Amino acid sequence: MEVAEILPEFADAFAFEEFNRMQREALPALLESSENVVASAPTASGKTALAELAICKSLADGGTALFIAPMRALTNEKEDDWDRFEALDYSVYVVTGERDLNPRRARRADILVMTPEKLDSATRKHDSRRYDFVTDIDVCVIDEVHLLDADRRGSVLEVTISRLRRLCDPRIVALSATMPNVDDVAAWLDAPEEATFEFGDEYRPVDLKSGVRTYTHGDNAFADKYRRLYRALDLAEPHLREDGQALVFVSSRQDTVQAAKKARDEIAERDVSMGVRGDYDFHTDLKEAIDNDTLRQSILDGVAFHHAGLSKEERDLVEEWFKQGHVELLFSTSTLAWGVNLPARCVVIRDTKYHDPLEGEVDMSPLDALQMLGRAGRPGYDDVGYGWVVCDSSEADKYRRLLRDGKEIESRLAESLETHLNAEIAMGTITDLEDVMDWLETTFYYVRGQSKPDEYDFPNLRGRVRDCLEGLVDRGFVETGADLSIEATPLGVLTSKYYLRLDTAARFDVLCDRAESGPITTADVLETVATAEEFDSVSARQDERDAISAVLVGEDTDDLDAGERKVLAILRGAASGSTPAELRSDAWAIRRNATRLVSALGAFLDRFVGPHAANLARRVEARIENGVAEDAVGLTAIDGVGPGRASKLAKEGLSTPGDVTDAGVEGLIDAGLSDGVAERVAEGAGSLPALEIDWGQFPETVATGENEVCEVTVRNVGEPARAGIRVTVNGVEMTSTNAYLRDEEAVPVGVFGADADELEFTVSVAFPEEPLVPITASRTVDVR
Structure with a gap:
């Protein structure tokens, strides 16, 4: 059955000319009806084409398609693959947290690509102009729907799909690797029997022989890696000797590199004939194409590594050379298993555990393991593919059961029910207890509860929901009315809007209470974020502890556990631009999560305390992002000024945007900037607010017992911005006001003859949305 015969107008959108047997059987349900579809099929059997068929039908009908990719790295891959559309x-637009959203492009896109987390965030804000495009989806393709069973992420996918169906009721096409309970997924998504497909191993293009091999676990984790590596090479070697290829999955980017280097030596020691050193033309091409010296030398010996840290060009070349057979042994992280179709005769999972910066050491997901092993066997080249799991003997039976029985998909919603329930209440979709029950009936949790009532405590569901609601009320996230209605408090709304865990939001609320009774410091902000629940699984390895203590020397951190101290040390190091080498492997992920949390904390402080407190959080956020000194952080508000340029200007005595404006282009050139950069930086500084404080007829003296009301004018001679204006006398707040400063704001100040001999009046102006150091000015009045 040729593609051009079935879909002549979309023939060029497919990477092949003929549909295979599995695709042919699913084709009528996808193209000839509008019913929801659920399809379970072995890895490498051609599931991607089912997604593309559903998308083509939507495009032909003038609709908009949404493709939910299981991880962020794959959204970019889809963007590249679908240049065919x-x-x-037809326009393809990727929406991720790493890219600035262009709402206009998103609205006009024919195909949207998102992760579950980004779709969750967008659907929570569906009634905003920025994210209204999510209510205009005609078909939603869920790639790898068995992600439902993943820790933390599974519940996000589950509630997001339920929400999307309530918002715009798109057609759902859910695809998965083999899963025993495909009927439960079909029941959840209302897919009829004729549109539910369970393609077994007979649809694999190549038979799979899989098994488990053990190694002897020692006392040294570093040495264990090499024990597992030698075991993996033992399994791969017979195939390499027969000109087959092997794909070995390891736990981290660094491990791909180290394993490849060690494997080169071991392959040479075993006298396995591999590599392309005799191919002069390829050697020349390789030298020109690959900058990474370690990768280039490895490829010459037929060995390579692949991870998300390589450039896209390098990854593409490694994949292409593996397909061509120039690379025979490839070490990769798990991303490759979910992404591009890159089969090998032999697949070995060397590492069943990995280090997560936010979770510590965790077990590989069973779904990940099955996905990796599914890459074994090259269609058209191999009759059999071989897949092996290398693990400690204590876990061997667990993996043997997994390979024998597969893995039923379970709901993870119960683990975070409070958080998701709060989000639905905050959006206004739940207003009473009956609404909660109606919402639950739209979830996979409800379907699995009917299948396994005892395991899901289904008979007690209503009582559990009531307890959950009472907990939200007791903690201040939700309030109930006299008519038993349910409504989110401002705390609950902010918690949902900023995607926070409830315990983290409660910590933020405590800091807001403290800030209302007195000023808070940078240390308070950092410690509140470091102890957020989002970091509750971070652990400090033994070799990191000295570095942590060195960063935190002199600080009172006795109340913090080792993981919290590690996060705090990384944030302190990031803010100063000097993270110790021992902490850098985890610093990127922790810092990225922390900037999101500090931004959310700023919104809490803005809502519950005021602009000055929010401005402090904004400055802390900018310091963590840019690693600049506290007095120079305002420079990062200038478009085109990053950490390096900010530090350079600060060393030249230009530490604020005002200094930059005063210096002008010539002064910036004198400070070491090139002509073009100096012009752009000067222009950027001019696009920020700039203040003048006019004290008017402010007195120098006041008689004891007398009062006089004066007027201080805060004038903005730069760009308009929201600001908080605060007046204190002898350090005690007298008045405060919030204003959108376009031109000027008159602030009444009462001058009174008090008991003190001297009164110091200070006007302070802070911008909650900019990392600008507050502008202050003071006047002293003698009391006579």
């Missing part, structure tokens, strides 16, 4: 004049 772009060539047919």
